[in-house]
Amino acid sequence: MREAYRASLLHCLADPGEEAESSALEYFEDGLLIVEDGVVVEAGDAPTLLAQLSDDTAVTDFSGKIIVPGFIDCHVHFPQLDIIASYGEQLLDWLNRYAYPAEARFADEIYAREIANVFLNELLRNGTTTALVFGTVHAHSADAILEAAESRGMRLIAGKVLMDINCPDELQDTPESAYADSKALIERWHGKDRLGYAITPRFALTSSEEQLAAAGRLANEYPDVWIHTHLAENKAEVEEIARQFPGSRSYLDVYDQFGLLRERSVFAHCLHMDDEDRSCMAAKGGAAAFCPTSNLFLGSGLFNLRAMRAANVRVGLGTDVGGGTSLSLLRTASEAYKVLHLQNQALPATRALYLATLGAAEALYLDDKVGNFEPGKEADFVVLDPAGSSLSERRTRVAASIEEALFAITMLADDRHVAATYIAGTRSVIR
Ligand code: GUN
Numbered sequence: 524m525r526e527a528y529r530a531s532l533l534h535c536l537a538d539p540g541e542e543a544e545s546s547a548l549e550y551f552e553d554g555l556l557i558v559e560d561g562v563v564v565e566a567g568d569a570p571t572l573l574a575q576l577s578d579d580t581a582v583t584d585f586s587g588k589i590i591v592p593g594f595i596d597c598h599v600h601f602p603q604l605d606i607i608a609s610y611g612e613q614l615l616d617w618l619n620r621y622a623y624p625a626e627a628r629f630a631d632e633i634y635a636r637e638i639a640n641v642f643l644n645e646l647l648r649n650g651t652t653t654a655l656v657f658g659t660v661h662a663h664s665a666d667a668i669l670e671a672a673e674s675r676g677m678r679l680i681a682g683k684v685l686m687d688i689n690c691p692d693e694l695q696d697t698p699e700s701a702y703a704d705s706k707a708l709i710e711r712w713h714g715k716d717r718l719g720y721a722i723t724p725r726f727a728l729t730s731s732e733e734q735l736a737a738a739g740r741l742a743n744e745y746p747d748v749w750i751h752t753h754l755a756e757n758k759a760e761v762e763e764i765a766r767q768f769p770g771s772r773s774y775l776d777v778y779d780q781f782g783l784l785r786e787r788s789v790f791a792h793c794l795h796m797d798d799e800d801r802s803c804m805a806a807k808g809g810a811a812a813f814c815p816t817s818n819l820f821l822g823s824g825l826f827n828l829r830a831m832r833a834a835n836v837r838v839g840l841g842t843d844v845g846g847g848t849s850l851s852l853l854r855t856a857s858e859a860y861k862v863l864h865l866q867n868q869a870l871p872a873t874r875a876l877y878l879a880t881l882g883a884a885e886a887l888y889l890d891d892k893v894g895n896f897e898p899g900k901e902a903d904f905v906v907l908d909p910a911g912s913s914l915s916e917r918r919t920r921v922a923a924s925i926e927e928a929l930f931a932i933t934m935l936a937d938d939r940h941v942a943a944t945y946i947a948g949t950r951s952v953i954r
């Protein structure tokens with residue numbers, strides 16, 4: 524069935540860059556998005572398209588609102604939902620004090636399912652339609668989040684965490700069980716409906732060389748499965764890696780040596796890297812998840828977007844909850860603006876939108892399916908409400924352009940600014 528949505532429409536065709544290139548964008552102030560069977564038919568000017576529309580096409584009127592593509596979160600931990608906003612500590616102490624105890628609770632399968640459902644409701648409330656998600660070491664954590672995504676029709680990628688050293692005993696697997704469990708999960712989930720699987724070594728500090736090698740073997744056997752891990756987030760972590768892997772040129776090189784750097788590898792953070800790492804990551808098709816709320820909250824450092832994009836590294840935004848402090852990619856984008864401002868780098872609102880939509884889709888190699896409103900793409904979209912708060916209503920009323928309005932919404936936004944979230948053309952009901 525054909526349906527249409529009338530509102531201002533904005534989407535990216537490419538990276539607008541620091542200069543906010545207008546050729547990278549398409550904007551229709553009075554726009555119409557036409558959807559059929561969950562797929563975009565056309566996005567264009569409402570008066571023109573309405574004149575051609577057959578009488579039986581239902582038109583939903585969102586005039587005064589802005590429709591943008593569904594947001595894509597390139598890095599988030601669903602088991603850490605309940606430790607969001609936990610006081611103090613940088614990465615390694617934060618893991619021991621908060622993250623590991625929270626993840627240990629996921630030994631309980633029923634609890635894992637409950638949190639998976641709450642987590643996806645929160646994503647949808649914030650306009651996030653796709654995410655690359657860490658589970659816990661327990662295989663059933665991946666089942667829980669993928670089942671919950673399947674029941675909502677979401678495009679989502681997740682994986683069970685691999686960790687066999689330097690962490691609490693109760694959270695350890697082994698190289699053999701990591702390989703066997705991940706393989707079974709790949710066979711069960713990868714490519715089913717809109718779901719994908721990610722081989723998920725937590726980070727090089729918590730995997731033995733045998734386990735990293737097993738992960739690399741699996742990555743080689745399943746070239747279209749994702750690889751999802753952390754890289755160069757915290758100075759103490761980077762120093763520890765240098766001690767643990769004295770033969771590697773850099774932290775990235777550790778992953779590369781074990782066959783974990785390739786297309787569809789996604790590395791969260793990427794703060795403490797050099798130009799050689801950046802060119803290597805770009806050449807091999809790896810991607811970086813820029814997680815500004817986490818990087819500020821855990822005192823980790825500042826992401827260098829200009830250097831990453833100059834090297835042609837694929838970059839998308841990640842919330843990194845529970846190290847990150849919000850599941851909203853709009854709030855995440857507002858912190859990205861500040862992180863870049865501190866480094867004299869610009870982040871126009873349209874580029875922030877790119878990093879949360881098409882850029883993220885490119886980072887995940889999903890840009891043939893989602894990320895903008897090109898005909899044939901899956902109709903995941905968000906209806907933004909400029910009047911979501913009284914303050915943003917006042918501020919956007921005096922905005923002279925869509926760029927100015929979008930910037931103000933991004934800086935002021937929370938989930939009140941998401942009026943509706945559509946998954947493959949269906950309005951999602953928060954359960
Ligand atoms: N590095 C290894 N594990 C984690 C984690 O759970 N969160 C963050 N932010 N960094 C990590």
Ligand code: ZN
Nearest residue numbers: 600753791843
């Ligand atoms: Zn993380």
